[in-house]
Amino acid sequence: MLNKKFFKKIPKMKNIHHIYFIGIGGSGMGGIATILVKQGYKISGSDLFSNFITKKLNLLNIKIYFKHDAKNITSDIDLIIISTAIKHNNPELIAAKKLNITILNRAQILAELMRFFYGITITGTHGKTTTTALIYKIFKLAKLSPTFINGGILKFSEEYAHLGSGQYFITEADESNKSFLYLNPIINIITNIEKEHLNFYNNNIEILKKNFLKFLKKIPFYGCIIICIDNFHNYDLIKKNKNILKQNIITYGFNKNADIQLYNYQQNNYRCRFSLLEKKKNLSIKINLNIPGYHNALNATAAFAISSYIGLDYSIIIKSLKNFEGIKRRFDILGILLPHKNIKCKKNIIVIDDYGHHPTEINMTIKTARQIWPNRKLIMIFQPHRYSRISNLLTEFIKILSKVDTLFILEVYAAGEIPIKNANSEYLTKQIKKLGIINPILIKLKNYYDIMNNIYVQLKGNTVLIFQGAGDINNISSLLMKNKSQNLKN
Incomplete structure (x- = not known):
């Protein structure tokens, strides 16, 4: 396991002081704004409606305009971050271009934030948010002080983002518009691949899979790919490209061929329990999970896999999963x-x-x-x-x-x-x-x-x-x- 006493001093972006977010109220955008304001940047932004995230950002002294207006874009702004929902005719975006302000999308600034960390990303059609939260909870209990950005709000802490002092940066990676290709993590988890957001992939799931492969190739040779092989497209992707991918690969799932096999699943009201067989270590472990469903058992197995891979104590992993309170708006x-x-x-x-x-x-x-x-x-x-x-x-x-x-x-x-x-x-x-x-x-x-x-x-x-x-x-x-x-x- 890497040294827990390792703390990051993140170098500031030179000549960048004031950063403006167009569409700041989304969880991903709000999470990045939270990290940047805690790193010492002046943050402001706009959105059309007030919500839980904008209220939390207000508590961090972030000025938010609830209207997209060209007047909000002032000459003291050094960098503009735009949400994927922002259209080309947005008045603030047009004003920023006229002032020749640098404009980045959400994934581009996320890539810059991750540059000096040990990056861990979670990709897939379903399960990203819960898996990200489970990993964060485990790493936090292990006193690794991770940084994370999540697509949902954690029940136990009301967090959707946190700037830690440790070396790990845990975040979802969004495949919906190919933006995950901006990121360069060291470890990536793929929960599943399904027919979703295919309008960005010529309505062809094989093109989507090729982009997942392109992303996996960005993982360094010393990095790790953790993938659920219960999903057909995941299994197909790994099977066809196992000779191309030189990284460590850990498979998981109910599938009997998985490196970490889930078995003996039992539902007990709102909770579930199951066993994991970690085959390389010839080790069987019983897991109690505080949220229900086969899908969440798989999410928890992914979190277990990465935690085991970096060498965390099993007792910490088991305790974290047992006490995980879940995500708002997820069952x-x-x-x-x-x-x-x-x-x-x-x-x-x-x-x-x-x-x-x-x-x-x-x-x-x-x-x-x-x-x-x-x-x-x-x-x-x-x-x-x-x-x-x-x-x-x-x-x-x-x-x-x-x-x-x-x-x-x-x-x-x-x-x-x-x-x-x-x-x-x-x-x-x-x-x-x-x-x-x-x-x-x-x-x-x-x-x-x-x-x-x-x-x-x-x-x-x-x-x-x-x-x-x-x-x-x-x-x-x-x-x-x-x-x-x-x-x-x-």
Whole structure:
């Protein structure tokens, strides 16, 4: 194991004092802003709405404008960081170009931040955020004082980013627009590769895989690739390129050929337990995990693999996994409600908020809920995220969403996309109805309060209510819990 007493003195970027973020309210952008302000830079930025992250940034004396306005771009700004959501016609971006200010995207500045650290990245279609958080929790307990940037908020510390004094930098690497190719980590984890964000890859998953391979080739020869071989595309990638990749490779999963094999998985209410066989060491270890689901067991195995690889004590790893509290909006139990007074059934309703927006993620949410509460009806409020995702995965969405007992479908959260024919909420609703398993309910209301009240009066007891999606659907679930708090059960 590397020396724990190693502390980093990060050299300042010469002639860079004031850094401005366009789209500062996202977790990735806000995380980078947090690291930079703690390194001594003056930080300011803009976004369209206030949220948890902008409020946290305000506490760090970061000035935030809630409007994209050319007047916000002043001559004292030395560097502009832009979110991937920012369009070319953004007035602040145009103003920055006129002033000849250096402009970097989020991945480019992340690469600069990681330059002087031992970089650890987590890539994949699903599981990046939870795996990143699990690794951070283990390294923190091991007193390695890691730096990290995460795509979600940790329940145990309300963190989404932290500047540590140690040598490790742990972060998600985003493959959605090829931006992960800017990064140069020493260790990388691939959780899975699926049909997602293919609009950046000519709608061809093989091109996506080629870019993953290109990224893996950037890992130095003394570095390490940790990859789940339960996923077909992961397995195929490693199998076809094992002679090309000269780095250390550690495979994990339920697959019997994995270097670290997961077995004897058991679900125990909201927790799970399983065993790991680390074959090279001929060592079997029992793991208790404080969050549910096969997918989280795999995420925890990835965290175990990297922790074992760098030489951490097994007792620290086991303790960290056992006490991990989870991530907000990842199968996040918000509380318990009683039905509306006009509903005769008085059995309670368990309310869950989940960020999953891909069919595979939604399927795992449904599967996990069924395992934990087999005798309850499952109600889902689903907010589709991006027209392109509906278009590319329509068949999968129809099949997976039909697995719940009652389904409400909200309008698409466009995330800046223009509508696509036969890829909207109305069309999705019709196609699910055609399948004939359930009768989904389309909600065209825009106001959060109206949506909340419309759904609440239809809720029956002895159910699990899941708010599902990556857009702003959590605002509705928050309103429900806040406004119906008189019905909360202790």
